[in-house]
Amino acid sequence: MAFGLMPCFPSGRPCWHPLLFLALEAILTSISGSCPSVCECSSQDSTVLCSHRHLTSVPGQIPPESQLLDLSKNRIKALNQGMFSHLKALKELDLSENVISKIEPGTFRHLQNLMTLRLKNNKLKLVPAGVFSGLPNLTFLDISDNDIVILLDHSFKDLFNLRNLEAGDNQLVFVSHRAFGSLHNLQQLTLEKCNLTSVPAHALSHLHHLVEFRFRRLNISIIHNYSFKRLNHLKVLEIDQWPFLDTLEPNSLFGVNLTALTLTRCNLSSVPYEALQHLIYLTHLDLSYNPISVIQSRRLSVLLRLQELHLSGGRLVSIASGALQGLVYFRLLNVSKNLLMTLEEEVFHTLETLEILRLDGNPLSCDCRILWLIYRRDMINFDGQQPACATPAPLEGMAFEDFPEEIPADYFTCQKPVIYDKLLKQLIADEGEKIFFTCKGEGNPPPTISWLSPQNDLLDVNTNGRIRVLADGTLEIYYARPKDSGRYLCIAHNAAGNDTLLAELEVISKFSDTFTSTPFLTVVSQPSRRAPDAALKPFTLNMWVMAVVLAMGFLPFLSAVIICFIFIFCLSLSRGNIKHNAQIEYVRRKPYPPIEELENEDNKFTMKLM
Template identity: 45%
Template structure:
């Protein structure tokens, strides 16, 4: 952004120099002028705008510094079209019917600084079209119908600093399309028909400071989309209507000072991608359906000075939302759905200089008392906030309040928990218990719950605080027993109500055990042990065992049946044989005798 401003100032100084030189020469010669054009000898300008020209006119003076050919019907630029205009600084061909530019059409314009080709009918730029433009600083090809950017299309534009290519029909950007743009500092690119961020092509732009991307149809900005752009300071992402989130590392490697993400579909502030941007000074998330700014999640943006979220869906800015942002000077949350902005949301209210809060349905009560007292020191962009929801103060703006009446007009009523009858609930283990808690006050108090350890109960988990203010304990366990506290809070104070919960444990369940007799039991023991199984258990076990055995036997018979059918008829033969054997025995007298024995052997064939 700073480099772009410097370039514009440089061109302004050069134009001023030309003007001074032209005035000095005005009396010496009169600038010759082509038909249908108007010439100014003082600044060496040839103005042919709106001259109904169908081609570049002949007779343009060779010493011309500015040539304006806008609002004509020129369709083609031929080779060496401006070859004799070596001293030309600025050429504007916007708002024509240009459909084709021949290669080397601008050859010879070696002093050209700015070239504007916006709002024409160009569909392609051939490689070599910009040959010879070694000093070109600004190129504008926006609002054409260009489909592709080919490799090395801009390789001759080493001095180019500002390049605008918005509102085109790009379907493809080659990886080396920007090769040669070694001095480019600012790029504006329309990527409506692309399916991804052209990360590889952007990697060629090593000194890029400012990048504007418009109309990309992504639902999520991918990781490492810009990780080669080490010197990038300003990133503008606009009109990404489908983009709902940013991946955690989508901004990895950037050292931005300015980030704008507008007219997209973000439903939450992208806290994780923002965390590494410790040098960020300006952040704009306007025109996104963001509902909440959570507390204590932006503290890493230590240098942030401006935060903008205009035209969103903000319902609430939580306490400590801007905690740690000690340099925050500008906060603009106009045209949202906020009913208040509490003092605790801002880290240092004394630093705040500009606040946009108009267009919100504000309830003027004690929560805004701090802001009314600081109205002499805060700029409201010329639109002071207006009370909308308070009947007594409806239509009043912050400048209408008298200092003496503030304590009587901007009031709050302390909350009170309704139905204060103490609850003592007893339930069996495994049941679900719900405690109701409601409160009244002005403004409407928020209801939270504390567990027996006095810790806040979250909206998720087995024990959770519901959005209607109730407490739900699911599948209650004995360890959940204790005293829970309902706390109702608003800006005027708080009120509480304790409730007790007692969970009865279920009887211990009977487990199957194996009955074993210890081998070390004394032999004289009675052996009368109670079996751990009752009759019903034994019947069930026997039935299961019988069916398992019966199923196994049946399966074996079925398999044998089919096997035998496959083998055909089989003859079975049985042979029984008697085999005699001798045995040796010892008598008491020490003599040895032999005894005849026998054995039957049967073979089944």
């Protein structure tokens, strides 16, 4: 209540002193409420600050018009009904860092205007059903860093307007299927540092309006198909510090329309291409701190809207040409702190959109493959972290910005690969043997070894199957088959060129010793494995074996023909004895006519056979 000064009387009597009116106003204000002696109150901001005051219970005499009550960092053990019944104007209540282990249902029933409730870092082990009833306007709830083991059905009953739930850093082992049943408008959820062994897909399926989900510090090893089903509005998914996560099933992210995905500090040895193929709206992808070694060519092209790719702190040794092909909006690549020796220009679909490139922390080999980047160093932003050369020795430690504008002729050079053992390799093997063809080349940079099969299939270290290329360039054929016969071409290639080596293989079938050629058919065999320089010798098929084979096929046919002729012959002999009519005797059953007449009657009839 505010009072003004009264005007002076015309008679000249003195006016009331202003201090009397101020004292009266203070008295009237004290009638409406007072401040606890251990707290600090501000009537202007409607706040009551009781933090860090060694309180064991909620103090009394809190002004009812208070909108913010801070009771954090005290020793409050329990919350009972009626504690906050007179604080109907309260909008924010902070009970963090106490020792609260029990909350009676109905404790917050009268706080109709409460919007923020903090219960972080207490001793709660269970959230009883309906404990938060009576909070129709609550939008933020923090129950993180407690000892909660299980979230029961209806733990968050009546929190229809809750937007943000912090439930991480608990001992959670199970989330009931209807634990989030009432959170129809929840937009942000954080679950971290708990003991869940799988994604609680059924519980999450009730959060139809969830936009951001942060899932950190868990020991889950696999994300199963449809783990995030019905989260149609989910845009941001953060999975961080899952040290055992090594598998995302192909449909694990099916049904969500993410724009930002984080899979960091996990155990992914490769980019989960199949799980990512559904995320056509993805713009930001972070796979940092995973043991990923290769980004394959054209496998990310389905992410048409991708703008940023972070893969820092991994084991990346290669980014294939065309790895970012088709990404027309791509603007940032962060592959810092990896094992990259080079980054070729062909990796990118176009360099017109690229704005930021992080290459620092890699053992870069400054040869002809990376010269393009030196020429464009003024156009590309390295985000304040200049890349530096690791090899060759004269350029070791030299940052890109330190090179002169005119590059000396002996800088950034490459040497064409050379295969020193160029003799034709010939090998004859029996079916079932394991075959090895070696191929080694030298060059600068070290060449990549690949093989071309007789069917013109390109084989390299990424090829899996019975025929593969080992890390040292050796071609391995496990359990050789006759169809593997032919010429194999070894190709050693780098940025400066390539060199080739030819190898021939003949695989002899296990049944080839039984069938040999006729005298008029001559087959030339390859040199023996044990005597590669021996002369080529013709060999012939055995005619006696051919005669036996023909006889074995002719005799059954001849026997069948003879049996048929005998059967037809016997049938034709019996045709003359066939009778076409037959007489049959019969006996009458009736007693009349007289016996004399019956004796004279011929009891026979004739039947014609058809």
